[in-house]
Amino acid sequence: MPDRARVRIGEYGSVLLADSQLTPRDVKRLRALQARGRLGLEQIPTGWRLKAGATVGLLVLDRIRLVMEPKFALSGDRLMDWLAYALGAPAPLLVASRHWTTNPEGYADLVVAALLEQCEQLLREGLHRDYVRRQTLEPVLRGRLDVAAQATRRYGQLDKLHVRTFDRETDIWDNRILGTALHMARTLTTSPNLARGLHAIADAFPKAAPADAALHALDRTQYTRMNTRYRAAHTWARLLLRGGGVTDILTDRGTAADGLLLAMPALWEAVVRRLATDAALPHGMHTVPSSGAAGITVRGDLGITSAFRPDVLISLPGHDSTVRTLLPVDAKYKRYDRHGVGAADVHQLLSYSAGYTPSDDPRAVIVHPRTGGHSHRVLQVDSPRGSLGSIHVLGVDTDTLPQQATSWVGSVLPLANG
Template sequence: MSNKPQLEVAEYESVSLCHDQLTDDDVRRLNLLSNRRRGTLAETRTGWRFRPEATTGVLNLDRIRLVIRPKTAITGRSLIRWLCYALGTPVPHEATTRAWTVERDGFADVVASALLAECHTLLRDGLRRDYVRTEHVGPVLRGRLDAAAQATERFGMLDLLHMRTFDRKVDIWENQLCGHALRTAARTATDSNLAREIASVAEEFPVTGSSFGALRALDRSRYTHLNRRYQPAHVWSELLLSGGGVSDLLTDTGYDADSLLLDLPGLWESVVRRLSAESAPAQATIVPSSGRNGITVHGDLSTRPPFRPDVLVRLGGPEGNLMPIDAKYKTYNADPVSSPDVHQLLTYIAGHSPLTAPVAAILYPDPHRHTHRVLRVSGPGRHLGAIHVLGVHASADPAEATAWLRSALWREVTDAMFAH
């Protein structure tokens, strides 16, 4: 558990930092976030001013611990549920989520608690053992004689034999990854009781080698019936050791793994893609929004990227109509839809929707309830399009949100598309 002074700031708000609170390395790290459009660092007369953008979590700098709170009012229980939903991993047992909070530390304790719950389950069922090659020197031959070592190190002597054996041990990559992640979680957690419990459980897991080696083993691995039960614990371990969530923010940017930042727009896009796929009517498919389905611009002074909605759904079979959906991590429950977003959705409508039913949708997280309103855009004498603006209740269960989306959006959209 860190004993550095802690400062809190919300997304898209600013925090003032004195010159003596940041080292040169800290300034470099914050500038790296600025270069990736995840924050803004500006020098002032008394120090620095930092404004995080589209990022939440914990930044462990050299002298301070900076906690970035999400702008959307979301509980730890809701956050862990949507994280599990986006990552395709089971939600830990309800008893472990009862007291989770994001009020003090963004989401670091949430991920640490999820890892702890999974590691408790692994210990309860017994850690996996596998054959590990070990080199021994002893008086009795076990396994295979290491002829090269015997000839070079004990030539002509047979009182001790160099041998190679394969013994079943818990010191394998599946357990090593959890061990490294647990020790990182104990340093990251702000709650002292949680940190102590994690440290206690960490003693049961090996930490041979480095955390980077364990992550490389995870990249090369394939889950089978022998180690599939480790997959949820490895999801949380990877988040902790790589330092970011869903779309990683900290890889190769010079931060220690004690920092933990979540890309909330990336998380929301993953949630919306899965919600759209699971709520869409029968025979609907998610199709790529690039390639032959992309909206491109040619003839300008320089090339520009294509316009691509976050989700593109084809309704009614292989030759059916297209429905563009965009994920917006914005507070559209209290704010009107911005003009740039209206223009963006009208472009998607022009490029993808049929002329008889020009329609698109925006999905955003609503902290209070499910909401649905429709923006109808008209020009002189003609209808340009309808934009469904849907707020998905941030505290809803994903299954309940899927059912609501199926009723609120897809029933109306399919009726409009297939009425013509």
């Protein structure tokens, strides 16, 4: 079919689409994303009104390519740094022939390029091989003769032999996963250079398996000394196969993953969790789960029990080793560099500080993204009976490297400065 028209929409923006631009299959897919709060879709007399949420990326529909752009305009190099940091993957290497630059498809081509680079590196080093059992019909004896199959299927004829072989091959799941991801990547990119690169190496990998089978294999993959070099390539493959991001966007509810969508709040939460973990370690601190017994629960109301769970809890050293002091840190994907902290977030953080920190110094931390330099301000919450607590609002400059942001987060930790 002819090239799909490109429709661009900003994060939290909206766009009008003609009725002819969406097929019934498109509407079904968009409704599935709407049911999960990823976007809004409303039918109007002239067609459809599509409203974006905090989900950005590329969605390939039958007649259009929908590009949802983030409100933070990051360079391609920096976006890859933060994405790799959140996923716990090594940052892709810069090569002379490929630069991490954004293009009209947003960050989709960046992920495709990262996958291609890792697959090219694996090919240069040689694909991993492992022993694979096969039952084949051969003109000569190879491996072991399958006596039962020979007797019941060939009735004593010896012109063809049913044999069982056990050879080292590249047709194993480590490579099949990448073959499936490369096949999917070809449907996402419009870059001629990337398309040529994908086409050039596609035949070197085993035939693509169904996406759900590849994802199941990824979930079962265990890395050893033999296949640990596949970890980075599998990370980018998982991003493509799941439809994007640090959580499933397009695959867990039956929606076809013909796109690459990223839930920005979930990505920012993953970034902040790792920033807090990396910042705490040099000061003898560590993070602990905020679920289970560590959660703040609300009981006695109508309906199910609710809970308050901060994104990160940092265990702080104290004078009494039997009592653990915790610092709640919450990730907020909001422009708190341009407007004040909302009342709902103040109430939430005060609940965290009351539940986790000492009564003589109740505090909590908000970490939000910004551009143009780091920022730090402290909200003092007072009442007629005294102080209710303090909220440290830390703005992390997304134009910097994650390693620089780690030291900045560490500077606001209690006892970090002695």
